[in-house]
Amino acid sequence: MSHLVIVESPSKSKTISKYLSDDFVVKSSKGHIRDLAISGKGGLGVDIENEFAPHYVISKDKKDVVKELKACAKKADDVYLATDPDREGEAISWHLAEVLGLDPETTKRVEFHEVTKNAVTNAIENPRRIDMDLVHSQETRRVLDRIIGFKLSKLLQKKIKSKSAGRVQSVALRLICEREAEIDAFVPEEFWKIDAEFEKDNIPFKAELTKHKTKKLEIHNGEEAQAIYDALGSTFTVEKIKKTTKKRNSYAPFITSTLQQEASSKLNFKARRTMSIAQKLYEGIDIGTETVGLITYMRTDSIRLSPEFTSAAMDYIEKTYGKEYVGSIKVSKKTENVQDAHEAIRPTSIERTPESIKQYLTQEQYKLYSLIYARALASLMAPSQSASTSLVLDNNDYKFNASGSILKFDGWLKVYGEYDKSKNELLPDMSENEEIDAKKINKEQHFTTPPARYTEAKLIKAMEELGIGRPSTYATIIDTIQTRE
Incomplete structure (x- = not known):
């Protein structure tokens, strides 16, 4: 045979x-x-x-x-x-x-x-x-692309010498143009901020003015800011202290769009580069003893993980970090636009840690594999826990807010912390009705800023939220728009 x-x-x-x-x-x-x-x-x-x-x-x-x-x-x-x-x-x-x-x-x-x-x-x-249903689905999309693309492309070539129009490309371009129009039409507005600087027990902290009595405060110009500044004394009274324990759940494992967004913002990879590296990791790398695909298929819109991987990963978490680090499985909320054809992007084996195969990978492959590995592992880990404190300080009926947070249990941040910088903002121990003198009171002029232009990550996020295109199209669309300027 x-x-x-x-x-x-x-x-x-x-x-x-x-x-x-x-x-x-x-x-x-x-x-x-x-x-x-x-x-x-x-x-x-x-x-x-x-x-x-x-x-x-x-x-x-x-x-x-x-x-x-x-x-x-x-x-x-x-x-x-x-x-x-x-x-x-x-x-x-x-x-x-x-x-x-x-x-x-x-x-x-x-x-x-x-x-x-x-x-x-x-x-x-x-x-x-x-599966002929899938075949007909692809055929329909291709026929639609051709009819719209060819007819619109001819019109654009004639009118503005454009190379082509695409069913998704044109919509993505419209988003960019609309954002540019918003930026052009934007008129800055003046506003002012007032804050106070303190120090107690060698712990410096700041509090920002937010209200007058119970009314939210907006300071529109220098005269208003000066009038409030003149009404403030140097001594503040602690009016309210609120202490809470905050839990923060891990992110879901990667789908195509979130991988492209995170690789863009954390690794500075363009969407097309991300998909090219991921393709190689999927297709197979020689790791000495064998040639093996290191990640699952990278075109997906599902956060589902296989029971086999989940079980192996949870055993690994318990063995490596302790029972208290084991979390729960992320459940996908099935929406109309999600096909859920295959799993989230994950390592093919939890035992193949990035460090253990680093010598076989290029620097870019190592960076992307480390990100995918950490995200999949972290998604199955326990929430992080922080002790949060918020203070309301009163000064002649002007209310200033300060907040601080200390990480008590790192949970999933144990493996994903380097990609998710959470800061500890310390506040000193204080009691209600305690008085404290400000070291300095600042008033600062600001102006509202226009919406920012899209980054690759932000444009992919906008397209995904609006249901434009499929995971496999984002990198190509963005590359085409940039190449053709």
Whole structure:
């Protein structure tokens, strides 16, 4: 018996071939092999008048790939289609079946969410059929892209010499333009702040003026600020002390959008760079004893974690940090726009700590893997606990607020603390009706500022919140907008 396995990427084919016996041949399609034609009415490759029937052609740069795959498929007793586990991957499998003359009803479609020996061999042993619902979903999106994109692109090329328009790209660009218009239209407004500086038991702290009697205070100009400043004495009375214990839950494990946002703000990686590094970590890294995928599939909108990983991670947390650090599983609130097709992004093994494999990774791979590892582990850890104190200080009916917080139990911050800087703001021990003299009272002029321009992370967050695009599109969209200025 000889078996042909077809995956999308050449590097993944190298990794997978190491897991399977010699009677398996693993080949790569190098992504899509067919696309909509650019012939026919309007060059759309879609027959709008005949129920939007698509007309596909083999891509010019894939003719040699198709020739090789056809030759391999002829020799093989059976063919396994092992493209990516998403809508796009399902469509690639269907296109391969069509071009290679395979029957979609009998062709073996295998799906795995991590490139590890267990996951791959298990998928090969349990093939399914091509999911035509997913294929039709991808086809619909592609046809819609083509109709809108081609027609709008021609208009824009004619009017403003633009290269192209995209269904999602155009909406993202609109968000940027609307924000720019807000910035242009913004008129700064003057306001003032008054605060007092204190020190007790060698602990300095500040309190800010917020109210006069019970009314919230807004200081609009220098005259108002001076009048209040003149009405203040140097002695303040502690009117109210409130002490609470605050719990802070860990973040959910990464989905595509949150990984891109966090890698942008914490590691200064562009979205496209993040996805490129994540792709390599997913497809497989040689770590000396084996070649293995280090993370699960990185295109996902679900925070779900597999029971096997959760169990192993919780055992690891208890063994490494203690029972009090074990938390609970994050439950996903299923919303209309979430497909929940596969797990959150996580390490394939909790035992493969970043330090233990650092020597096999590039600096960027190590940084991103460390971030993903810490986030997945922290998501299953106990909340952090802080002792918080807030003070209200009175000065001639003007109320000043001060607050402080001390971390009592680090919980999930034990592993995620370096990415989440929580400051200890100390307040001295004080009692109600105690009097304290200010070392200094400050009044400062400020002006309101316009909304900030989008960073990559903020634009991805805005698109996600508005339900624009899918996880796999964010990096490409942002890259296109920046490249074309």
